[in-house]
Amino acid sequence: MADKIFENNQVTIAGKIVSDFEFSHEVYGEGFYMVDVSVNRLSNFVDYIPVMVSERLIDTTQNYIGQYIYVTGQFRSYNRHEEKKNRLVLSVFARELEFMEQEEEDVKSNQIFLDGYICKEPIYRKTPLGREIADLLIAVNRSYGKSDYIPCICWGRNARFASGFSVGAHVQIWGRIQSREYVKKLNELETEKRVAYEVSVSKIEYLEEKGYE
Numbered sequence: 643m644a645d646k647i648f649e650n651n652q653v654t655i656a657g658k659i660v661s662d663f664e665f666s667h668e669v670y671g672e673g674f675y676m677v678d679v680s681v682n683r684l685s686n687f688v689d690y691i692p693v694m695v696s697e698r699l700i701d702t703t704q705n706y707i708g709q710y711i712y713v714t715g716q717f718r719s720y721n722r723h724e725e726k727k728n729r730l731v732l733s734v735f736a737r738e739l740e741f742m743e744q745e746e747e748d749v750k751s752n753q754i755f756l757d758g759y760i761c762k763e764p765i766y767r768k769t770p771l772g773r774e775i776a777d778l779l780i781a782v783n784r785s786y787g788k789s790d791y792i793p794c795i796c797w798g799r800n801a802r803f804a805s806g807f808s809v810g811a812h813v814q815i816w817g818r819i820q821s822r823e824y825v826k827k828l829n830e831l832e833t834e835k836r837v838a839y840e841v842s843v844s845k846i847e848y849l850e851e852k853g854y855e
Contacts, residue, residue: 650757651782653734653819655691656742656749657681659709660750663702666694666703673697678732679711681752681819682745689752689821692733694718696748698741710742717754717819717841719790730791732839734819748777752818754841756792758782767839776801778843780815793840800846812849817841 661678662711668674681689693713700821715737721728742749761781768774778794794815796804807813820842826834 651718651844652755652785653717654714654750654751654753654840655679655681655693655734655819656711656712656745656751657691657747659706659711660690660707660732663695666692668754673702677706679713679734682727683752683820688845689771691752691819692819693736694733695736695739699736701769710745712740712742712749714738717756717792718784723761724794730793740803754815754817754819755842756780756794756815757813758789758792758815760807760809761791763809764805764807766788774798774801776804778804778807780813780841793838794843795840796843796846800843803848804843804846807848814847815841815843816845817843 657679660680663675663677666674674696677693679693679697681691682805683689693715711735713734715735717732717771718735719730719732722731723729745751758780760778762779765777766774767776769817771776771829774797776796780792780794781789782792783789794817804813818841820840822838822840824836824838826836828834
């Protein structure tokens with residue numbers, strides 16, 4: 643059963659460590675730390691992706707800034723309570739990690755596969771230039787009855803296709819993780835720059851309708 647769970651949420655990223663390790667939480671005496679990894683896009687843009695790493699995988703007391711790593715794992719979510727409401731926090735949970743001498747061109751630097759269910763009505767819209775976009779929220783099952791909730795964005799033909807999905811539809815998605823800066827209005831006087839993470843969809847397949855729980 644565990645293998646099946648790992649198969650429905652698969653991520654590989656390759657990039658450069660750009661931050662120190664920051665303690666996140668502890669489970670049964672095992673410490674987990676966050677680190678930011680910069681991953682290049684083909685368009686010369688850089689995505690900054692947060693990675694959660696166990697202290698059993700790497701010596702988190704060392705400084706690895708500037709070193710290249712290859713990570714395989716899962717894209718996970720949890721709700722953090724702030725400002726009187728919950729905020730969805732996303733990161734790559736590292737299952738395996740290895741260092742690379744340098745950035746290798748033949749290594750796929752950012753890939754994700756998800757097998758899950760539509761858990762909110764798709765939001766379909768067009769940009770001022772007429773580009774079609776559909777925003778999806780996918781629930782991906784995890785072990786012990788938990789689920790990860792992953793925002794996904796489709797473009798063009800994929801957006802048109804996905805706009806017709808209903809809540810509970812079973813889908814498979816292939817794409818890449820991307821980061822996006824936005825400004826959050828805190829009150830009438832204050833704003834805060836934040837980063838959102840989502841899956842940019844390159845391929846999507848509809849499997850079946852199924853009641854979402």
